Amino acid sequence: MGEAIVVTSGKxxxxxxxxxxxxxxxxxLLGKKVCLVDTDIGLRNLDVxxxxxxxxxxxxxxVAEGRCRLNQALxxxxxxxxxxxxxxxxxxDKNAVSPEQVKDIVLELKKEYExxxxxxxxxxxQGFKNxxxxxxxxxxxxxxxxxxxxxxxxxxxxLENSEVESPKLVVNxxxxxMVKSGDMLxxxxxxxxxxxxxxxxxxxxEMVIKAANSGEPTVMNxxxxxxxxxxxxxxxxxxxxxxxxxxxxxxxxxTRFKKFFGMG
Amino acid sequence: MAxxxxxxxxxxxxxxxxxxxxxxxxxEELLTELRYKLEHSHQNILxxxxxxxxVKLGTRSINDDEKQTILDILKKKGNLLIRTVESPPIGPExxxxxxxxxxxxxxxxxxxxxxxxxxxxxxxxxxxxxxxATGDIYILGALRGTAHAGVEGNEEAIIAASxxxxxxxxxxxxxxxxxxxxxxxxxxMEYAYLQDGVMKxxxxxxIARLGRDFNVFKGV
Numbered sequence: 001m002g003e004a005i006v007v008t009s010g011k012x013x014x015x016x017x018x019x020x021x022x023x024x025x026x027x028x029l030l031g032k033k034v035c036l037v038d039t040d041i042g043l044r045n046l047d048v049x050x051x052x053x054x055x056x057x058x059x060x061x062x063v064a065e066g067r068c069r070l071n072q073a074l075x076x077x078x079x080x081x082x083x084x085x086x087x088x089x090x091x092x093d094k095n096a097v098s099p100e101q102v103k104d105i106v107l108e109l110k111k112e113y114e115x116x117x118x119x120x121x122x123x124x125x126q127g128f129k130n131x132x133x134x135x136x137x138x139x140x141x142x143x144x145x146x147x148x149x150x151x152x153x154x155x156x157x158x159l160e161n162s163e164v165e166s167p168k169l170v171v172n173x174x175x176x177x178m179v180k181s182g183d184m185l186x187x188x189x190x191x192x193x194x195x196x197x198x199x200x201x202x203x204x205x206e207m208v209i210k211a212a213n214s215g216e217p218t219v220m221n222x223x224x225x226x227x228x229x230x231x232x233x234x235x236x237x238x239x240x241x242x243x244x245x246x247x248x249x250x251x252x253x254x255t256r257f258k259k260f261f262g263m264g
Numbered sequence: 265m266a267x268x269x270x271x272x273x274x275x276x277x278x279x280x281x282x283x284x285x286x287x288x289x290x291x292e293e294l295l296t297e298l299r300y301k302l303e304h305s306h307q308n309i310l311x312x313x314x315x316x317x318x319v320k321l322g323t324r325s326i327n328d329d330e331k332q333t334i335l336d337i338l339k340k341k342g343n344l345l346i347r348t349v350e351s352p353p354i355g356p357e358x359x360x361x362x363x364x365x366x367x368x369x370x371x372x373x374x375x376x377x378x379x380x381x382x383x384x385x386x387x388x389x390x391x392x393x394x395x396x397a398t399g400d401i402y403i404l405g406a407l408r409g410t411a412h413a414g415v416e417g418n419e420e421a422i423i424a425a426s427x428x429x430x431x432x433x434x435x436x437x438x439x440x441x442x443x444x445x446x447x448x449x450x451x452x453m454e455y456a457y458l459q460d461g462v463m464k465x466x467x468x469x470x471i472a473r474l475g476r477d478f479n480v481f482k483g484v
């Protein structure tokens with residue numbers, strides 16, 4: 001029996017879908033059998049980020065309502081044989097499925113896959129309830145902004161009253177230069193408020209945007225800082241102890257020059 | 265008259281007798297048995313020199329008339345000298361000591377913890393979270409959200425927190441917003457506990473994780 005992990009945040013636009021796609025891909029990269037589930041009915045994105053949009057035939061709603069078998073709706077990834085995705089419907093809304101239906105589908109997937117990564121929609125309404133229904137664990141994504149931390153706190157409160165195990169935190173989109181200048185919330189401050197375990201920090205990386213647009217998860221690109229961060233998270237999910245990434249600014253020409261002469 | 269049950273126990277101590285009277289049975293039943301024992305079954309023991317008697321009523325509380333009835337029965341035997349009658353204090357039900365109720369957990373954004381009376385909360389109240397009480401609020405942890413003490417109009421109520429950095433404070437009808445700039449203070453309260461025979465230290469906000477039978481707040 002596999003493990004179902006829901007990726008959630010409360011606030012929109014903090015990187016739930018990107019995180020889902022990259023953690024899922026990173027787990028597949030590490031040889032795990034993974035299925036990604038998009039529960040953002042009506043505003044599906046995961047298929048776009050994964051570059052699988054044009055392969056969708058059936059979706060989550062079709063499975064829930066028995067219009068197709070679960071296996072018919074699953075899309076195999078372009079890159080990995082052991083990575084699959086269950087897309088959300090785009091033409092319906094969150095009320096089109098019930099938490100029980102999602103729970104049954106996730107349970108079915110867990111029999112087949114080692115990891116089921118559930119991409120949760122923003123908000124705390126029906127869509128959120130659907131997404132967490134079948135999950136064993138949760139990853140809460142936040143960015144170093146007060147508003148995002150506030151919403152993450154709300155979500156953690158709701159998760160703590162659900163069946164889901166105590167959630168783990170991903171702090172996304174950290175800007176090294178802003179942290180350095182003290183203009184960004186520090187990880188330590190965020191942890192102080194949220195009081196849950198940190199499972200990873202991801203630096204802001206333009207390559208993530210580029211990758212999402214081209215339908216190729218960042219994690220495939222070993223030159224990206226964010227890719228390394230996501231790979232680390234995947235390894236921590238598998239139980240490895242991986243030290244937190246050191247967030248530092250890219251060295252400018254001058255410091256490199258100094259270093260070359262043994263001055264830096 | 266046959267007495268089957270044994271609600272009256274007579275024990276000898278070095279300087280007298282102790283009458284242990286059952287505290288669960290019917291009072292009339294108890295009296296009947298007491299009379300029977302004194303007049304019939306234990307007659308021979310109870311005659312002779314003066315004997316000091318202690319009466320123990322257990323947890324039964326009796327009024328003065330009932331007490332007198334027992335004493336009258338015992339006094340019928342001229343040689344019994346009643347020394348003490350032990351029973352729980354008579355009067356209104358002993359009021360339970362009222363102190364603050366202790367709760368642990370974490371009040372997160374959107375959650376409301378309300379308590380009737382004084383509340384000692386071990387944990388954090390986060391921004392967007394609210395803690396209210398009709399009495400005082402004591403927080404062992406950080407208060408970053410809103411606290412409202414004396415909600416029903418008690419102006420004597422207070423709010424205490426080991427780290428006081430609230431969004432808003434309310435006592436009774438009065439609302440106060442902290443100054444825009446708070447001095448940065450760092451006070452983290454910790455607690456020590458034993459785990460597998462090893463002493464460990466953790467933040468007070470993790471106290472609920474101890475798994476003890478705390479009153480853990482589960483908000484929605």
